[in-house]
Every structure is written in C-alpha cells, then in structure tokens.
Amino acid sequence: MLLWNEQFATGSRELDFQHQTLIDNINELETLLALPSPLPRDCDAMLSIVSFLERYAEKHFACEEHCMEYFRCPCRDQNQTAHNNFLKLFRPLKNRPTAEAFPRELVHSLHAAVKEWIEGHMLKVDSQLKPFIKGSHQETETSFLRLG
Ligand SMILES: [Fe+2]
Ligand SMILES: [Fe+2]
Numbered sequence: 001m002l003l004w005n006e007q008f009a010t011g012s013r014e015l016d017f018q019h020q021t022l023i024d025n026i027n028e029l030e031t032l033l034a035l036p037s038p039l040p041r042d043c044d045a046m047l048s049i050v051s052f053l054e055r056y057a058e059k060h061f062a063c064e065e066h067c068m069e070y071f072r073c074p075c076r077d078q079n080q081t082a083h084n085n086f087l088k089l090f091r092p093l094k095n096r097p098t099a100e101a102f103p104r105e106l107v108h109s110l111h112a113a114v115k116e117w118i119e120g121h122m123l124k125v126d127s128q129l130k131p132f133i134k135g136s137h138q139e140t141e142t143s144f145l146r147l148g
Contacts, residue, residue: 001027001030002023002026002027002115002118002119003023004019004020004023007123007127008122008123008126008127009127009130010064010122010126010127010129010130010133011129011130011131011132011133011134012067012129012133012145014063014145014146015060015063015064015067015126015129015145018056018060018063018064018147019060019118019122019126021056022053022056022057022060022118023118025049025052025053025056026053026111026114026115026118028049029046029049029050029053029107029111030111030115032045032046032049033046033104033107033108033111038102043102046102046107047102047107050090050093050107050110053114054087054090056147057083057086057087058087059147060147061080061083061086061087063145063146063147064079064083064126064129065079065080065083066145067129067133067145068129071129071132071133071136072132073128073129073132074128075125075128078125079125079126082121082125086114086117086121089110089113089114089117090110092106092109092110093106093107093110
C-alpha cells in the first residue's frame, strides 16, 4: 500500500488531492489483486480501475503541466517526458487480444509499475513545484488546476 506523506506535497491542495485520488485507486487495485479467488465482478472492477487511472492521470497531467508552465518550474520538460512514459505503461494491457480471459499477469505488472512510478515521480519531480508555488503571491488554486 502506498501511503500519502508530506514529502509528496506539491504546495497545491488541488494537485495533492489529485495525487491522493491516484494513490487511493492504486491501493484499491492492490486490494483486489490480492484476492485469492476473484469473482467476475472483482475482475471487472480491476479493469475499471485501470481505465479510470489512465483517464484520470491524463487529466491530472494536463493540469500539472499547465501549473509548471505557469510557475516556470525548471523541471517542466522532465515532468512532461515522464508523463508520456507513464501513459505508455498501459499499452500492453490495451493491446492484448480482446477475447482473452482476465489478464491477471498484465494487471499485476501494470499495478507494480504504476505504483513504483507514481511514488518516485511525486518525490523527485512533482514536489519540485513546492518552492515555486510557496514563493508565489499568485492565487495557487486557479481554475486550470481543477479537473472538469
Ligand atoms: Fe508530474
Ligand atoms: Fe503529478
């Protein structure tokens, strides 16, 4: 389980909330993956979480990239490249044969990769926003940070 801690903080309540939402869903996926004999509805729930994670991450990335541009954060290019790489993690699952049974191994490895990625990325890249947001007199919770 991934637990929120202050080292992940970006200085924006909205971005931190979005990260927490990603973490909650990654943890929920972990709980379902640990079931010894998942029911069809558990498998459906796992695939729903995977698709939610991809869609939500895409929206979050757009907000965060906008925010890094706005505050001229020096790591903005690094952030964008990392986001593009994150979205590639979903490809093996999306490209699987459609008629296949529940792709447990693919979901398992996707979960491990996403969990490791998000933790490292929040610590090393997203948290670099903090001094820029903190040192700014601008309104930080501006409309571009909110997901529709
Ligand atoms: Fe990021
Ligand atoms: Fe982020």
